[in-house]
Amino acid sequence: MNPPRPNRLARNLKIMRNKSGTYYYYKMPDGKLESLGKNIGDAVAVDAATALNIALTDKDSLVNRITKRAEELRTYNPSNPPMSQVLDEYKQTLLTALENKKQAKNTVSIKLGKLVEYMEMWSKIRVQDMRTFDLNNLLKTKTPHAQQKHAPLMREIFRYAINAGYCDINPADQLKAQEPDARIRQRHTWDGYCKIYKVAPDWLKRAMDIGLYSLQRRSDLTEIQIARDIDIQTRSIRVLQRKTRNYKAPVHLNIKMGGPLWLAVHSAITSPTHCPYLIHCRPERRDRRDIAAKPHPFAVLPDYLTKHFKKYRDLSGAYDHLEPKQRPSFHDIRALGIMLYFKAGHPKEYIMALAGHATVEMTDHYIDGHEASKPLQVAAGLDISKIDMNDINWKDHRLPTELVKLMDEEG
Structure with a gap:
């Protein structure tokens, strides 16, 4: 049998010629050769191989695409478009x-x-x-x-x-969205926050304060890098909110730090545990799998932050009067911060801008200068001393609807 000649006629077509005749084969995706027949002629074999190539590929052929488009145009009805x-x-x-x-x-x-x-x-x-x-x-x-x-x-x-005149009936009118489950977790009180703070380790105290004053989510807090995101000269933090990264307009903030927030951030920067991440700690035990999952051995992941906050929350006894499922989590510190900003007299636009839920126009009053820029310049200037904690009804916040939605927002 003579060796097969290079096939320039059709992809995956193999031709074997010997004294007894010409044999045609097709190379399947798994590499096996399937017989197309003997002495059927090159033209017939090429047509068969071409058809198989189209049938067995995931990509549509140009001919098929043109055919489908022509069919769509032929049956197109301007009053009932796709x-x-x-x-x-x-x-x-x-x-x-x-x-x-x-x-x-x-x-x-x-x-x-x-x-x-x-x-x-x-x-x-x-x-x-x-x-x-x-x-x-x-x-x-x-x-x-x-x-x-x-x-x-x-x-x-x-x-x-x-x-637009395309239809007469709205099929979405009959839709009924499920009501979100009633809130189980209670909100933090200032007294409860302080009790947890008292027993928490230093790294967790810093995380609590940075979350309280900046109003950022735990996933964003744990991603802040000191060298990349902290400007010591201007006392500001840059945050690209993780939840919005797939949006066409991601929320990118530059937060100007007030005194209390700066103290917490400065404490983290100067801590004896050297780590590029702002929220960090030296773990009690080092597991290889944990280390492999973290960007740095001393970095804190969101779940670790939640787990250890829960540990010290329960250790403090701050919410022993509540069932475990009702006790507020680290995420609920954001809601506490929103309420305290409001009670301190900050307008809702200021608070929404800091939380990342504002238009450029809403942040104009809190921008250094008069031109909106990216990232948006916002301020975290909460001063606890201006709030009479005894004046707050912790069960009835009476906040604007927009702020209540922020407080109920999922992590």
Whole structure:
């Protein structure tokens, strides 16, 4: 048998020629050769190999793509377009609203993120073929908190479709988002915070104070690096909020530190435990797996922070009158800080800007200078001495709705 000649006709086609005839084979994805026949002719073998290449590849052929596009154009109905067109048009209304400052930048970014998900699921379905069933199937995959965001957006999209004349019925009107579970954990009181603080180790005290005065989440606190994010000269901290990193407009803050926050940060910077991360500690025991999971042996991960706060919370006896599931966590320090800022007389816009829930316009009063810049310049100037703790009803905060939502926000 002669060796096979190089095949320049079709990918994966193998031709074997000998005295008894010409044999044609196709090389399958697993490497095995499948016979296409004997003496069928090169042209027939090439056609067969080409067809197999198209059938067995994940990528669509150019011919198929053109054919599908032609079919879509042939059956296109301008009064009943595919959802891809509706979603694209609705997206433009969002961007226009943002440009005209009728919707906040963060709100628009969150909605745009959800549109990407909808496009992947429904792009080829015609708008009049969308059913409540289809929408509810997606809704059921979300947490109750997420459902509270998705259902109104879906109603808004189909209201746009109705106004555009694409459909007469809003399939999202019948959607019912689940109510989030009633809050189980109670909030911190100042007395409870102080009792925990009294028994906590120094590294945890610093973490508590930095969280209280900066209003940042534990995941953001544990990622702050001293050399990269702390400016000692201006006494400021740069924070790129982890929760927003996938948004089109991530929340990037530059926090100007007031006295109490600076004391906690300075204490961390000058601690005898040398570590590039602001929140750090020398662990009681060093496990190889723990060390491998951390960016530095002395860095503190979010779960470690939560676990050790819980340990000293219970050791302090601050909330012994509550069931374990009702006792506030490290995350709830953020809610305590929000309330204390409000009780100290800071306006809600100031607090929302510091927490990362504000538009550029809302932060204008707290920017050094008059031009909005990135990162947003905000201030953490809480002064506990200005608050009469006895004047606070710890069970009835009576805060603006926007701040209550911030306090109830999931970690």
